Amino acid sequence: METAVSTIQIAEVLNQLGVSQENQGTSTGINWLSSSNYIDSISPVDGQLIGKVSTTSKEDYELVMKTATEAFKTWRLMPAPQRGEIVRQFGEKLREKKEALGALVSYEMGKSYQEGLGEVQEMIDICDFAVGLSRQLHGFTMHSERPGHRMYEQYHPLGVVGIISAFNFPVAVWSWNTALAWICGDVCVWKPSEKTPLCGVACQNIIAEVLKENNLPEGISCLINGDYQVGEYMTKDSRIPLVSATGSTRMGKIVAQEVAGRLGRSLLELGGNNAIIVTPDADIKMTVIGAVFGAVGTCGQRCTSTRRLIIHESIYDQVKNAVVDAYQQLRIGNPLDEANHVGPLIDTDAVAMYNNALTQVVEEGGQIIVEGGVLSGDGYESGCYVKPAIAEAKPEFKIVQHETFAPVLYLLKYAGDVENAIEIQNNVAQGLSSAIMTNNLREAERFLSHAGSDCGIANVNIGTSGAEIGGAFGGEKETGGGRESGSDAWKVYMRRQTNTINYTTELPLAQGIKFDL
């Protein structure tokens, strides 16, 4: 049976990653703290208990913070390119462990093995990016208005960075933050999702090995575990100048308010309600691939998942039929079996939200055109496998305005000009990712213009998900406004300082102020 096979393989995988069945999940870096409360990690793949991870008590947290704060004192003095060398070694270890970590991501979170590998690849890529960046943490120099003065700015490390990450990208999002934070001279305390705690332990083991081999202080990378209360230790802690949080808008609002209440900085990457606009000039074949991968990839649980297709009325039926046909080819099952396209949802709560979306869209007057449903029977024992569904709907439906983290795709029709489609696309609370499928240059440029998409990501002729790490990642409005990963996202992990140096024997004041003594 499939389940048994994956269970046996997973034992090997855990072994390779040094993850045991009972993990002391609070790491001060190299050493692990013991605790008596545990979170169970249940695989959505087969409903099996994979292992347990201990939760972090307030006392343990204090120890972690002490160790991290100590480590920062050393780490910040190490030249940035030398910190880059540590991140390079981390990237090398990830290359060695790519298959094992990809399989654990797949088994603990439920995404396909291919996507698990893709996620680890994102970690490797951000390490490479960070290594180069470690030689480029540059500020500007400006001309001073005063003679014999030099003015420039520099970036300094911030301190302890808190990272709260979500179940859907249980390892990559941490690495986007840590790889940058580390080369910037910060140390990190990470609270992974309580739904994917073993991925956290596996990653911590990999970096702890690198730290040990380099004789570096504990506390450069720490791991804490638990629910929102453990997250609150960090959001309320004024020793943490930056909290980077990825997850729901509901969670982000709480984090933002708590961190802002102490005038800390938060970096938020929250919900999306991503749409693809399909214009009369779209390539239908490309549209279908982009839309179907966007809607069902990771079982609709990416923050970049495609939730709405906004199709011009003149090609509506053609696109609808092509997408519906493609859905008939989808194979749903054990994500570790590479023949399957769609794995399970994370848990039965997610299944309930999926069911609710399908009920609500009908109640609001929508029409289901690809039936959903929860799968049962052989291979589906976890109760988390659902059929990707499609509904014809109206843009203003409450459920269409809402981000349901599941494979439910809404088809919306527009008439007239591309502006009408852009208006529908923008008329939601979220602003993460967006795309247009068109071969018409004017439409594409209007979509990208100041009056175009209001999202952090706007793509032409590709889907909404699968962003590369080289660009800044994040979005506007209820997506939280933060940017992680590439481009100049590193600046949020540092503090900026403006320096003015006088190399004369006079002390002229700026703005021409005279102050003679």
Ligand code: UN1
């Ligand atoms: C997320 O879902 O939180 O663009 C991150 C993508 C991936 C990252 C998604 N590179 O789909």
